[in-house]
Amino acid sequence: MGNVKDVHHTNELEQLNNEVIQKAKLVKEASVSLQSKTTQQKNQALQAISEQLLIDQAYILSENEKDIQEAKETNISASMLDRLTLNAERIQAMGDQIEIVVSLPDPVGDQLEQFKKENGLVISKRRVPLGALGMIYEARPNVTIDAAALSLKTSNAVLLRGSASAKFSNRALVASIHQALQRVYFTENAVLLIEDTSRESVKELFHLTEYLDLLIPRGGKNLIDLVVNEATVPVIQTGAGNCHIYVDARAQYEMVVPIILNAKTQRPSVCNSIENLLLHQDFFNEYGKEILEALAEANVGIYGDEKVCEVFPKAILATEEHYAEEFSDLLIGIKVVDTADEAIAHINQFGTQHSESIISEDATNVEQFFNEVDAAVVYHNASTRFTDGFEFGFGAEIGISTQKLHVRGPMGFLH
Amino acid sequence: MGNVKDVHHTNELEQLNNEVIQKAKLVKEASVSLQSKTTQQKNQALQAISEQLLIDQAYILSENEKDIQEAKETNISASMLDRLTLNAERIQAMGDQIEIVVSLPDPVGDQLEQFKKENGLVISKRRVPLGALGMIYEARPNVTIDAAALSLKTSNAVLLRGSASAKFSNRALVASIHQALQRVYFTENAVLLIEDTSRESVKELFHLTEYLDLLIPRGGKNLIDLVVNEATVPVIQTGAGNCHIYVDARAQYEMVVPIILNAKTQRPSVCNSIENLLLHQDFFNEYGKEILEALAEANVGIYGDEKVCEVFPKAILATEEHYAEEFSDLLIGIKVVDTADEAIAHINQFGTQHSESIISEDATNVEQFFNEVDAAVVYHNASTRFTDGFEFGFGAEIGISTQKLHVRGPMGFLH
Numbered sequence: 001m002g003n004v005k006d007v008h009h010t011n012e013l014e015q016l017n018n019e020v021i022q023k024a025k026l027v028k029e030a031s032v033s034l035q036s037k038t039t040q041q042k043n044q045a046l047q048a049i050s051e052q053l054l055i056d057q058a059y060i061l062s063e064n065e066k067d068i069q070e071a072k073e074t075n076i077s078a079s080m081l082d083r084l085t086l087n088a089e090r091i092q093a094m095g096d097q098i099e100i101v102v103s104l105p106d107p108v109g110d111q112l113e114q115f116k117k118e119n120g121l122v123i124s125k126r127r128v129p130l131g132a133l134g135m136i137y138e139a140r141p142n143v144t145i146d147a148a149a150l151s152l153k154t155s156n157a158v159l160l161r162g163s164a165s166a167k168f169s170n171r172a173l174v175a176s177i178h179q180a181l182q183r184v185y186f187t188e189n190a191v192l193l194i195e196d197t198s199r200e201s202v203k204e205l206f207h208l209t210e211y212l213d214l215l216i217p218r219g220g221k222n223l224i225d226l227v228v229n230e231a232t233v234p235v236i237q238t239g240a241g242n243c244h245i246y247v248d249a250r251a252q253y254e255m256v257v258p259i260i261l262n263a264k265t266q267r268p269s270v271c272n273s274i275e276n277l278l279l280h281q282d283f284f285n286e287y288g289k290e291i292l293e294a295l296a297e298a299n300v301g302i303y304g305d306e307k308v309c310e311v312f313p314k315a316i317l318a319t320e321e322h323y324a325e326e327f328s329d330l331l332i333g334i335k336v337v338d339t340a341d342e343a344i345a346h347i348n349q350f351g352t353q354h355s356e357s358i359i360s361e362d363a364t365n366v367e368q369f370f371n372e373v374d375a376a377v378v379y380h381n382a383s384t385r386f387t388d389g390f391e392f393g394f395g396a397e398i399g400i401s402t403q404k405l406h407v408r409g410p411m412g413f414l415h
Numbered sequence: 416m417g418n419v420k421d422v423h424h425t426n427e428l429e430q431l432n433n434e435v436i437q438k439a440k441l442v443k444e445a446s447v448s449l450q451s452k453t454t455q456q457k458n459q460a461l462q463a464i465s466e467q468l469l470i471d472q473a474y475i476l477s478e479n480e481k482d483i484q485e486a487k488e489t490n491i492s493a494s495m496l497d498r499l500t501l502n503a504e505r506i507q508a509m510g511d512q513i514e515i516v517v518s519l520p521d522p523v524g525d526q527l528e529q530f531k532k533e534n535g536l537v538i539s540k541r542r543v544p545l546g547a548l549g550m551i552y553e554a555r556p557n558v559t560i561d562a563a564a565l566s567l568k569t570s571n572a573v574l575l576r577g578s579a580s581a582k583f584s585n586r587a588l589v590a591s592i593h594q595a596l597q598r599v600y601f602t603e604n605a606v607l608l609i610e611d612t613s614r615e616s617v618k619e620l621f622h623l624t625e626y627l628d629l630l631i632p633r634g635g636k637n638l639i640d641l642v643v644n645e646a647t648v649p650v651i652q653t654g655a656g657n658c659h660i661y662v663d664a665r666a667q668y669e670m671v672v673p674i675i676l677n678a679k680t681q682r683p684s685v686c687n688s689i690e691n692l693l694l695h696q697d698f699f700n701e702y703g704k705e706i707l708e709a710l711a712e713a714n715v716g717i718y719g720d721e722k723v724c725e726v727f728p729k730a731i732l733a734t735e736e737h738y739a740e741e742f743s744d745l746l747i748g749i750k751v752v753d754t755a756d757e758a759i760a761h762i763n764q765f766g767t768q769h770s771e772s773i774i775s776e777d778a779t780n781v782e783q784f785f786n787e788v789d790a791a792v793v794y795h796n797a798s799t800r801f802t803d804g805f806e807f808g809f810g811a812e813i814g815i816s817t818q819k820l821h822v823r824g825p826m827g828f829l830h
Binding site: 032035036109115117121123126128131207209228229230231232234348368370371372374382386391392393 | 447450451524530532536538541543546622624643644645646647649763783785786787789797801806807808
């Protein structure tokens, strides 16, 4: 029996290998054929996808319904269920998103620099496609369309690995994409979906350096950590965000509360919201109580150090775990510091190199904060919520990079 | 006995872990302290190292002598022995190289862009240090000094892992660096050397994502492949080079032979030399024999396809293995192709995405070659030998990148 089982297991594993490796290979081959597509041809392909989604709407919604039924049986949260659910309006929104990508300039072939050397050599730097991308993402089916549209516009082929919970929806969406690609004489292999949604199929992607030029994980911290720690294919590390605001001794009180409330409460679930607040002792002595009350009034739960708990007894005493946590919720850690040095050291210890802000009127401290805080984006007198591809004017956003080797900060289309 | 041996093995492994992990941690900590160093302070540290090398010259040479003696016992090649050998002149050259790094502008803090959004937000993009680097390199002891100087100038701390064959030399050089750093109040941990030169100690570096921001392998294809295929720390993939020249149907004969001879014979051991030559059928019919003879006269051994062997009987029939090989020697593979498409497909199949050149007077084919060949640098009517940080004007060169996610092509100081 044991033997029979082993054989069975091996077969399954081989089939798995086959699907992931075979599709990666096809996507790599397709990436070559995309190099010669013109901007017009790529935009036609995108428009065909947008149209096909409307044509196939009934089928897509019926397949999505299967995912929803399965999800309901597993007792998932209402917000997760909402993210999974498609309807006519959301399919229209996918089409609108594609239209935005169509309207963006084509980055491929962009000449970034050109200079002539004394020996007569003319050197130009041009933007080129990456080649074959691997996209690993969770739940939301609209990512399937986003990823396909951004990849095609940039002449990249893409291998998609969505989550098990959206498997029927994703298959239906990719079937629509294939219909559209056929109509405009693009190879279907420019966008392939891995149908195996087991954990093993994700890991299979990690070492396909021969076929994949890049992996983009989009999802929670666990997914990103898994990919970053195990993959040898280069990874775009998009960011978990334990972001801070540091209020310096000399800060304009009038701007402090609005900035903190914006950064904490506008959309607490996203990565560019703050999780922790550092207050200089002098500022805290004068305005601490008012800030704590403003946060409490906005329904923000407070984990504070001893000084905070003393002034504001409703606060819970903070531990190192709290300072390290990305709450993604209406919760905040607050610490009183003696110096800007202490604030910077705390941020460099607990931060995730995402977005960090100083509120200060002291130019020396601002410059020190800018130079010594290790983060993708460092702010002065502004909310960390501005870390966003659209806010920065970089076009459609792929993610916010917290990796230093490649582009750092909001990664958009045009940047 | 088995048990005793196992215990012994574990202890060794732990000690190993300890050295690599401990030093990586110290280097990461040191990287923070480098952030606040001014350009002047960094240049003083570099000058102190340059001076200390001269002060310690006798000791360095006596330690180098130990490496040379060990090398002679292992029967290494004369060229390897030459690369390992230090003398007064070469120590002077190390100092001169440091002086060049001193004279370069400080890239840290460079403002690359600045723009103001409609909402009043001013966004600046500034160049920042990477943090803690891991440098894995072979044989030549001068890399120890190059890597330390470039790292310090760019406010990066560096963990060095040199080869066993240069271990005495590298230790002596790093001892000098430490003396110098102490004199200028820099932490010694800004430049640390892993003394364990076993293969395991290299691999230990591959997964230290917590401490190392980047790995730079400098050496042969085997070393680079090992690091690229196994490391999860981001890697600067510097290049193995299977470079090609494609001579199109319409090419100016007068420039063909000089370019080919330059690309093949000027320095056959380096990565930007060509390994393979593709000749369009029409060009081959007219000039093939003359080109083959010019190469043979320059002592280049020829592996050719059937057409080549027919015209030039001294050629050896080429196999796919020859087309895939980086000879790094006075050897060349030559193939006759029917179309530019065939040349491009051959290059994309066998090339290493390093440097590829087309010699042609046909603008359409040149543009197609530029768009469809997947390589860091693509040339028109020029030798691949120009792929070099100094030639491009990028300052001291770290390597030539064949990876697409980060900077591609010659990676210098200023680029």
